[in-house]
Amino acid sequence: MEPGQHSTGGAGRRRFVAQVVAPALATVAAMAVLIAALVLFSARQADRLAFQREHGVISTVLAQSIARIAHDQEGVTVWDDAVRHVRAFDQDPVWLDTNLGVWMRTYYGHDEAFLLNPKNEPIYAMRGGRRISASAYQRGVEDIAAPLVAELRRKLRHPSPGDVGPSALTPGTIDLAIVSGHPAIVSVKPITSDTGTIPQAAGTEFLHIAVRYLDTDFTRELSERYQLEGAAFAKQPLAGRTEGAVPLLSSSKQLIGYVVWQPFQPGSLLVKRVAPVMGASLLLIFAIVTILLRHVRQGTLRLEASEAQAQHLAFHDPLTGLANRALFDDRLAHQLAHARAASSSLALLYLDLDGFKSVNDTLGHPAGDELIRQVGTRLASLVRSTDLVARVGGDEFAIIQCDIEGPAEAEILCMRIVEEISRPIDIAGTQARVGVSIGIAMGPADASERIDLARKADIALYEAKSAGKGRYTFFAEGMDASLRRRKEIETALRAALETRTGLEVFYQPLYSAQSGAITGAEALVRWRRPQQGFISPTIFVPIAEEAGLIEQLGEWVLEQACRAAVKWPIGTISVNVSAVQLRNAHFAERVTEILKQSGLEPARLEVEITETSFIENAANCQPNLTALRARGVKIALDDFGTGYSSFTHLRNFDVDRIKIDRSFVSGIGSTEDGSPIIQAIIDLAKASGLKVTAEGVETAEQRFFLSQIGCNSLQGYLLSRPMPAKAMDAVFRVGGHSSALADTN
CATH class of the missing domain: 3.30.70.270 (Reverse transcriptase/Diguanylate cyclase domain)
Incomplete structure (x- = not known):
């Protein structure tokens, strides 16, 4: 090799070092310092954000717990049975345990519960899941609850629009206080009728007081569910500690204490773990950077091309080109x-x-x-x-x-x-x-x-x-709880259908508007759960439709109704059928099988569907309706007047009967008089050859008006409430219709 060539090669290497390697190493060093600074800054930011999140979690959970305790109470205080049993509290204290006392501990986690009579005297007390002497109220919570009780009594006697929140059923009062040495939520709710059929003078209701401690289950839930280390209650945060604290204030801004916890510091933890690795990595980078730089240009070009293609394929939907x-x-x-x-x-x-x-x-x-x-x-x-x-x-x-x-x-x-x-x-x-x-x-x-x-x-x-x-x-926050509640009801309903436990069919008689005789009955499904009692059909029937259970449920109700009605001296048994059932191509065949098995004549079965679902699903439902009509089964349209209300539709679909919705019946004789509307419906029905049943008859005035204008049959609480099959058996065993009508007409 010639000297010149050697010299030229050495100069080239020196220029490479001077122009590429040295600046690259200097850049790496500067970046190392910058990265270290950013890591420290990010660590502090992460610690701060983690603290804010945990502080927010505690504040939110506390607010939700305060709101939830009143909601929990309404599950048992807005209830006819509760009104009746508290009035007779000395006759059945076990019922108070099961529904208003001990049950509130086992199901909702309430720590104490008290019942006050209209004179604000304690009649029942529960603490820690056990019934105790009612006098414990004066010893433990009376001083705290008395202002809340007084305020609630004022709201009940002089109600105003702002007394009941948008998600509440009844007014209530609530506050934070120290109860039995514990920081606690204290909530007072009236015990009222859910149907409005039990008279109660305003301000004389029995009251239910619920107490939930905040230093037991509440702090334990914070620790376990939200992973808050050392969550506890303290009267004062300890000096010199790094723990966080959320103050607990009563409605009068009195400081009760603090919820304290040891904040999670992800940033600091990360720095401690990463620092040694980062130091070793930087030394390694300095050692190999010169070698890597020689391949950077070619490698970068190849990498950019392949990475762009791979990234697009990995992060985009092949059909639309949108992000995946x-x-x-x-x-x-x-x-x-x-x-x-x-x-x-x-x-x-x-x-x-x-x-x-x-x-x-x-x-x-x-x-x-x-x-x-x-x-x-x-x-x-x-x-x-x-x-x-x-x-x-x-x-x-x-x-x-x-x-x-x-x-x-x-x-x-x-x-x-x-x-x-x-x-x-x-x-x-x-x-x-x-x-x-x-x-x-x-x-x-x-x-x-x-x-x-x-x-x-x-x-x-x-x-x-x-x-x-x-x-x-x-x-909205209520949706989360609502969805969980729907899922829980769906699971329980599925189990009830599999085991046939808790489900029962009740029957509400239909009466002739002219003679007062029982002419038929409507089958109504009821569901009783061991702890919750009866669940309203307006809650579980829509869930059954969404969960694909409505066909199984509807078929079971149809079987029960046909077997029961075959032995009763009535004209027709009416069974509600959903549009989902009618869309099933084999529905009419299945109805025919049930009629044969039960021995009920097809002409005695009346299928009821709602007006809106009937019209919206007419094309899919029509084949089954036609097949059922051909076998002699009658068709009734429920809740008439709330949907399309077209008599043209009714003639096209061969309906035998329409049932006037209770919202029109309730308007008879009121300021917003529904009487002309009902008169028009009945006149048009007669002209079309249809029979008319009025639902929701609850007053003698309604009954008289409907019988005078030509309504065929009546149904409602004035005449009879829904009853189980055994009760209907008893009605017909004691002499047919006459004895039953004596009590209802």
Whole structure:
């Protein structure tokens, strides 16, 4: 090798060191210092945010516990049975234990409970799940509860619109205080009638007092459920400690004490663990940086090309080109972190297409794919460049609306989306129509963590679809508890149907408006749970429809009603049937089998469906209705007047009877007189050859009016309440209709 060449090579190496290696090493060193500073800063920020989150969790849980205790009470205080039993408290104290005392401990975790008579004298006391002497009230809680009792009595005697909250059934008073040495929530609620049939003079109600300690189950729940280390109650935070503290204040701003805990410090913990590794890593980086720099240029170009392609495939939906679930989750987490740091807001929208399955089944999967593509394009055209639209499921989309002022901006976007998606979509030479339901959760107001915010948006979407679809709904705290309650009821109902326990069919007689004789009966399903008592059908029947249980439930009711009615001397037995059952192609065949097995003549069975579901599902229901009519089964339309109310529809579908809704019957003789409406319905029904039954007859005035204008039959509490099959057996065993009518007419 020539000297010149050697010299040139050495100079080249020196220039490489001077121009590339040395600046690179200096840059690495500077970056190391910067990274260390950022890590320390981020650690402090993480510690602060963790503290704020834990402080917020405690404050929120405390507020929810205060609100929930009054809600818990209403589950047993707004109840006819409770009114009757407290008035006879000395006759059945065990009932008070089971429903108003010990049960409140076992089911809701209340620590103490007291009952006061209208003179504010204690008649019952419970502490720690055991009944104790009522005199414990004066020794323990009277001084604290007395002002709350006085205030509630004032509200009951002189009610005002603001006394009952939007989610409450009755007025109440509540406060924080020290009870039996414990910080506690003290809530007072009146015991009132749920039906309004039991008279109570205002201000003379029995009162229920519930006490829940905040230094036992409450702090234990904070520690276990929310992972708050060392959560406890303290009269004063300890000096020199790093623990956090949330003050407990009564309504008069009196300090009761503090909920204290040891804050989690993720940043500090991370620094302690990462610092040694970072030091070793920096030394290694300095050792190998020169070698790596030689390959940077070529490697970078190759990497950028392959990474861009891989990243697009990994984070985008192949059908629509929109972001997929992975990119959506990542962006949502980042935007939430940004919103927390910048004190801004974002809206998370979950969207589900209404009617997509029908398009997919009718036009085929290629048409369904094209519809999804066009919906994705429309959604992308409605948002800003800073927002994100993602396809997260088959016909499910999600939108992250970033940096907004508040819910109003999200609402405007939702209105535009509902309008845009409802426009016809051209697919394969035809026009398809779908709708969209939207659930919205606001971050970080509703939740500061990605998973929790997504869950709440999904809950809001569920509520939107349950409310009728084609709409948007913002998340509210009550939805979470409502959804859990619905799931719990669904599970219990499924078990009840499997074991046939707790379910029973009651029967409410129908009476001739002219003769007063029993002409038929309506079968009504009832469900009694061991701890909760009777569950209203308005609660569990819609849940059964959503959960796919309504056909099983309806068939069971039909079997029970036919077997019971075959031995009664009545004209017809009416059974409510849902549109879901009528859409089943084999429903008419199954009804025929049940009639044969029970021995009931088809002409004695009357199938009732509601007016709205009847009209909306007419095309799907008509084959079964036609088949049932051919076998002699009668058809009745329930709740007439609340829906379409078209007599043209009724003639087309061969309805035998209409049942006037109770909302019209209740207006007879009132200032908003429903009498002319009822007269018109009956006149038109007669002209159409239909029989008319009036529901909800509760006064003699209503009964007289309806019998005079030509109503065929009457049904209501004035005549008879629903009763179990054994009670109906007893009615007919004691001489037919006459003895029963003597008590009801």
